[in-house]
Amino acid sequence: MLTFTFRRLLTAIPTLLFISLVIFLLLDLAPGDPMAQMPLTVPDEVKARMREALGLGEPIHIRYWKWLVQFFWVEPLHLLDAMFGTGFAEGSQRILSWQTRSPVVDIVMQRMPQTLWVVGTAYVVAILIAIPVGIYSAYRQYSVFDQAGTFITMVGFSVPPFFSGVLVIIIFAAQLGWFPSIYDTRLVVDSWHDFGLQVRQMFLPVMVLALQITSQLSRFMRASMLDNLNQDYVRTARAKGLREKTVVLVHVLRNSMIPVVTVIALGVPSIFGGAIITEQVFKVNGIGQLLITAIQGNDLPMVQTLTFIFAVLIVLFNLIADVLYGMLDPRIRYD
Template identity: 80%
Template structure:
């Protein structure tokens, strides 16, 4: 397993480099000019100087090489300096946002806690609900619980977040007045009362995100459990007198989790992209809203970095899913 993990990490390097090249070229060739937001009263010679200051006067391959060096070398060195008080990255050029003139990674680091509060909580809640629901629905197939769960999950998976988000705002914020309709990103948790306020403003965005995630995972869990409950090893275990709880919760569940692991692992980076809509609806000042703002402002360094971070997450969680396969199923051997 260790050899497989190292081999996959080595193969991930050219994959990420190729992905970075594609992202860079697509954004470079996309229509739009970062100087389009500059007032018309600014003279052309000043605009040209601003363009050169942003590095737009250099050839495309030089800009791509600098961006790669900054992302893979200078930014990790800067993170190391912040953690241990060293000065390895001092004086080195970092990836700078064209919109705010600040280092891109620093801006992302400020936004990540807001996204993790909402997205991370939603994913944990969704998994905690989806797996038990999927297991019980499969074990009690065609029961009232199974049919009700099927109906709710189908509705939850079909309704887009921009509709469900507005719906919960109208019901719980406007009509009932239980929760705030706008997420206050400046709020800090310092005591129990501030934690309750934070919890209240998280409930609606977490509800919207968790609804879709729960619907997807529970359907996969149910289908996988139904497939394994009909296998020969289940009938053999029951014929040997093994307890029903042991058969279902140990043998069947372990084998059923193999395809579900893929959905859970690959859903983690995907939900960061999916949170873009939810963050816009509830005004969560997170990564998703940052990406939308950067696209609207033609802030290419910010868009490139955020998109590439999503690509890195997908590659890493693919590897994580493959490693879990070997843990869940002893028949799978990578070495």
């Protein structure tokens, strides 16, 4: 397993380099000028000096190389300086946002906790609900519980977040007044009272995200369980006198989790993309809203960095899914 993991990490390096090149070229060659939003009173020579300071006058391959070095080398050193005060990155140049003229990674690190709070909680809640629901729906196929679960999951998977988000705001915030409609990112949790406020303001965006994730995962879990419940090894286990609970929750569940692990692992990066809409609806000041703002402001360094972070997440969770295969199924050997 260690050999396989090491090989996959080595394979991930050229994969990420190719993805970074594609992202950089697609966004860099797109039409637009960061100086276009400057006031008309700014002289042309000042705009020219600003373009030169941003490195826009250099050849594209030079700009790509600098962006790559800054992303993989300079920014990690600055993060080490921020965490441990090592001084490794002293005097080194950083990727700057065209809108704020601040380091891109600093802005991302400020927004990331808000997104992780909402997205992480929604994913954990969805997994804790979807897996038991999928197992019981498959075991009690065509029962009232299965039919009700199928109806709810189909509705949850079909309704887009921008509609369900506005709907829950109207019902639970505007009409009932149970929860706030806007996420307060300035809230600092340093007491139980603040923790309660944090839970209240997280409830609606987490519910909207978890509904869609639960609908997808429970359908996959049900289909995988149904496929394994009819296998010969299940009939053999029952014929040997094993308890039904052991057959279902040990033998069937372990084999059924293999395709579901793929959906769970690969769904983590995609839910960050889905959170963009939810963050806009609930005004969560996270990386989703940051990406929308950067696109609207033609802030290419910010868009390139966030897009590449999503790509890194996809490659990383692909590797995690492959490693989990070997842990769930002893028949899978990579070495």
